[in-house]
Amino acid sequence: MDKYTSAYHSEVVQNITILKAVSRYLPYAQRAMQVIWNDGNSDGIQNMGVIRREDSVSYQLRNEELPPLPWKYTVLSTVPDAELSHYIRPWREPPRNFGWNYRQLPRKVISARMMDLARDITESADTPHQKALALRDYLRQNFTYNLSPPKPPPGQELSDFFLFESREGFCQHYAQAFTLLARMAGLHSRLVTGYSPGNFNLLANCFEVYEYHGHAWVQIFIEPFGWLTFDGTPPGEMRLEDTPPLLKPLLDPFGEKWKVQTPELSARSPVPSKPSITPGQAPPRQPKKPQSNKQQSVLQQKVLEAYNEIYAKAVADNSTFSPEAKHILKAAAQTLKSKVLAFWQQAMESLQALANALAMRILDGVTAVLNWLAARTLADLMLLILLVAAAGLGWKLRRRCWNYLLWRWRMYRCIRDWQRIAARKMDGRVRIEACQKLVSEMLGLIGLRRQPQRDLLEYTEIILQRLPALADDYAFIASTAAETWYSTHLPDENLADAVFAATKHFFQTIRPHLRRRNFLKAQA
Incomplete structure (x- = not known):
């Protein structure tokens, strides 16, 4: 899928430390050539595995039990670098087929006005690189960044609504619209999700990347450089935490440079930005906080x-x-x-x-x-000893009693939710989501609660090993729920009825085991 090697690239070594894990996927600069796990313990190196997915892009941890934090690993990546080339001829489309096509568009979804818009924006551009820059500048200059944009009406495509009606959204809206417009303009493009550069800490000599630095952008294939990064989101809207004015030059010396030019466009680090002042012009005044x-x-x-x-x-x-x-x-x-x-x-x-x-x-x-x-008398002392012993026993069993009460309450909620699903007439999407949530709660009651870093379909393999009788029903319910979440079309009633029937069979199969909390331990 991504085996093309750029003729002009630089090798970048990254030493990455993860302090908080949000999934078993490992972030790095694309394209990775080698991943080395640095545990510091020889036993940990033998027990830990890193595998590459079939898409040849993603790396993830292989072991079912995740290692203790922090995770430390080293990645060797090849980053396209246009500055290394003295290529005189204009950048054109690849003259040969590399085994993939990133110009496909979904049928009966793309509107005619989107095709006209892509043609009008890139009409004056001669090369693929100029087309990509024209699309990027159009998105940056004509749309508003908003983390709570209005939702499109039912039946209307999201990018079409973003480009012509709402004209506001966050990075996912910009990247999705950029990808579609680029493909309409004849460019090989794909949407990429990951993290923005974050903040560079000069004292610690590292980049600090947090969850809120999550970002989406676009990669466009331009030979002989390969996949180059283009970001349609306005540069000033990428979130970087504010630091005190006295410490800002130490914690982030690059200023706004990282926001304008992402590191993947060049393997070289940008020079710390300085305000440009023309002769005879007064220096810009810094805004002061009200005090x-x-x-x-x-x-x-x-x-x-x-x-x-x-x-x-x-x-x-x-x-x-x-x-x-x-x-x-x-x-x-x-x-x-x-x-x-x-x-x-x-x-x-x-x-x-x-x-x-x-x-x-x-x-x-x-x-x-x-x-x-x-x-006190002897009788009083004996009574005091009994009270102290009872208090000590209650303190010793407090966790077990609390867990039992909590388990009984969760089982009561599962039975109540099932009765509501069976009695009420719900919308198809709401009914499928309610069935999926009920199935997950029932699995948690018998000790098979899904970890947050595992998706619904990956968890089917564990259920197949532990409870084979429930695997088919769970796989059907999980796949249908996942398709419902990420699809713009509403599910029909027949599909909702099929999910309800699978949930009913699942509930009848698992209910005898709900009253035996040690069922899985006995099976093991």
């Missing part, structure tokens, strides 16, 4: 007091009314040292007083308990 006069006056007063104290010490120590800078720095260091020692001494005194008070309270409490026990 009350009271807060400013308090801060200014504290700074002035500290400066006066340091300056007075420098004058007294050096017997001059005009101390030099080194004298002021020396006085500042001595003042800071005295402040720290005074704070430490005060903190230790407060801690000692607190410890003495706590010890007196404990001593008074122990004395009161001993006096109370001395006044």
Whole structure:
């Protein structure tokens, strides 16, 4: 699927550390040539496996049980680099077939006005590269970024609604529309999801990428460079966390450069951006956060007091009314040292007083308990021992009792939800989703709760190994629910009835085991 090797590329080595796992897929810069797992433990290296999917793009962990965090691995990638080429001829379509076609379009979905729009945008472009840039600039300049865009009416294609009616959306809308317009213009294009570059931390010498840096963009094939990255989302809308103005040059020295030019377009790191100022033009004014006069006056007063104290010490120590800078720095260091020692001494005194008070309270409490026990009879002491033993037993069994009550409550909810599904007349999509949710809850009651990093269809293999009698019903319900989620068409009533029948058979098969919580352990 992706075996084309660019004639002009650079090798990039990435040392990646994952502190929070959201799936078993490993992120990296495309296209990866080698993945090495760095556990630091020789036993862990032998037990851990990394496999490549059939699409030749994705890498994921092979083991069913995920390793403990953090995950550390090294990836060697080949990144297309147009700056390495002195290719004089214009970039054209590939003259030969590489075994794939990324210009296919769904039938009876693409409207005529979308075809006209793609032709009008790229009409003045001569090469595939110019066409891609024209489409990118059109999306960036004519649409609004919005994380809560309006939903398209039933039956209307999402990209058509985005391009001609709503004209606002987030990165997924931009990337999907970009992909379709590029294919209509005759370009091989594909939608890519992953993460934006994140923030570069100069102190830690690494990029910090979080979940909110998730992003979608487009790759367009241009020979001899291969798959080049193009992003139709407006550059200023890519989310990067704000940092304090004093630390921003240290934590993110590249400024807005990463937002405009994604790293995959070039293997070289961009130069830290500087504001461009033409001759005779005043430097741009930085916006200031609103701050009350009271807060400013308090801060200014504290700074002035500290400066006066340091300056007075420098004058007294050096017997001059005009101390030099080194004298002021020396006085500042001595003042800071005295402040720290005074704070430490005060903190230790407060801690000692607190410890003495706590010890007196404990001593008074122990004395009161001993006096109370001395006044009790033998019967009272026996009753006290029984109460303490009962409290200890209850404390020891607290987790088991809570788990049992929680399990009973979940089983009651499953039975109640099944009765509601069987009694009410629901819409086809709502009925399928309710059946899928009920099946997942019932599997959780017998110890087969699905992990978040596993999708519905991958979980079928585990059910086939543990409970073969439920595998067929679960596979049908899960595949139908997944198709319903990602399809723009509403399911018909016959499909909803078939899912309901499979759920009924599933419920009847698993219900005898719901009252035996150790069923799976006994089977194992």
